[in-house]
Amino acid sequence: MPVVRFVLGLAAVVVLHFVGAQLSTDLPRLLDLFLILVVVYAVGGDLLVGILVGMAAGLTTDAITGGLYGLHGFADTIVGYGSAYAAQRLVIRRPFGVFLMFALASAAQQAILVGLVVMLLAEPALPGLTWTLARVAATGVVGLLFMLIRRRTLSRFELWKRTRTSRLK
Amino acid sequence: MPGTVAERRSRWLLIAVLGLQLLLLSAQAQTDGGSSRLEVVFVRSVAPFSRAVTATTGFVESLGRGARLRSALEEENRELRAEVARLRASRVEALGIEQELERLSIALEYSAVPRGSLRVADIVYIDHASWLQTLLLYVGDVPVVRNQAVVGVDGLVGRVVVAPSPYAKVQLVTDRAASVGGMVQRTRRQGVVRGSSSGSLDFAYVPLQADVRVGDLVVTAGIDGIYPRGVPIGTVVEVKPGDELFHEIRLTPAVDFGVLDQVYVLDRIPVPEEVKETDADAGS
CATH class of the missing domain: 2.40.10.350 (Rod shape-determining protein MreC, domain 2)
Incomplete structure (x- = not known):
């Protein structure tokens, strides 16, 4: 069931990515929805989930974007593992902490991508600093918004479930 | 680094996954970006989404265009109806003049060239x-x-x-x-x-x-x-x-x-x- 949920989530992200690309060609440059998905799954604290989700989401990103196949796969695997590792050791509840987690994940992903491109390619095309910073900030904000909405929805669902159970009793 | 068995397993898995991906990347870098089977599989899986989204947005755009076209056509239709009404009125007027001309022509025994x-x-x-x-x-x-x-x-x-x-x-x-x-x-x-x-x-x-x-x-x-x-x-x-x-x-x-x-x-x-x-x- 969790696998099916992840595949559905990944499919939704792919659709959102294409819709965003249709709306504006700059949107996919500004926001990595796949990375948000990876962090959302990794904050559960399961290292294995972090690795597998990171790899799957990264390779899907590679299938959509140009360049060497596996760049995002490699970077997102590390980010997934790192996020899960951090989630095991830290309790991140406050909005700024959540924002920082997504933003750092994005920054780490960018750093790994740049490192890989520099190592593997003779004439690497590196992203501009402004775009990188904007991407880090946008990922942080969207990730935070997603987590807040998710938390609120889950708590409302829990409340509804509890009320329903007490009525049945 | 000490840790639980699960952590150690995860770490080995991470190393294996990263190693495989590095191999994949370096192979591509050497062959100047040739496509691997893995890439083909992922691209094939993702491509239908792209087509579906493009088709859907195209459909939505065409709906919007259709709505705009419809309002433009309605406006044009209104204008044309008004013009038809004006032309009908002027036709009636012209018919009156024509009949008068015919009467005058008959009175003057004027032989007009047939119009054909x-x-x-x-x-x-x-x-x-x-x-x-x-x-x-x-x-x-x-x-x-x-x-x-x-x-x-x-x-x-x-x-x-x-x-x-x-x-x-x-x-x-x-x-x-x-x-x-x-x-x-x-x-x-x-x-x-x-x-x-x-x-x-x-x-x-x-x-x-x-x-x-x-x-x-x-x-x-x-x-x-x-x-x-x-x-x-x-x-x-x-x-x-x-x-x-x-x-x-x-x-x-x-x-x-x-x-x-x-x-x-x-x-x-x-x-x-x-x-x-x-x-x-x-x-x-």
């Missing part, structure tokens, strides 16, 4: 760009004869020069060899309209003292035995004093030959050849 009837013909080929300036029509089974006038919705098109049934070749009014008896509608001043190489028309033999202005409509005079009177030929766009006794007048054709797809062939009784003045008659 119009027949729609499809254009098969048009050459208005080159200096030949010809038009080929499909006229069907009913034959046409040389010198039948051809008109469009906006005005004069030309005359039939060759009629190999079921086709007819038309000399356009803009042809350099074409000449039409024309007159300024406002003043009834007559002259000869000729085609020119630039695609415009020259209105010749209009005396310098004649009143001709830019914007005047020039119509057929009905004096050449081919064209009926009153068909728009063109509008005056330039009037200059000529070298001799006449104006140099340039017209822009009433018909846009670039958008023609159908024309009307005018069926009317032609002027018999024997009553037309020949060079021999003129000399005697």
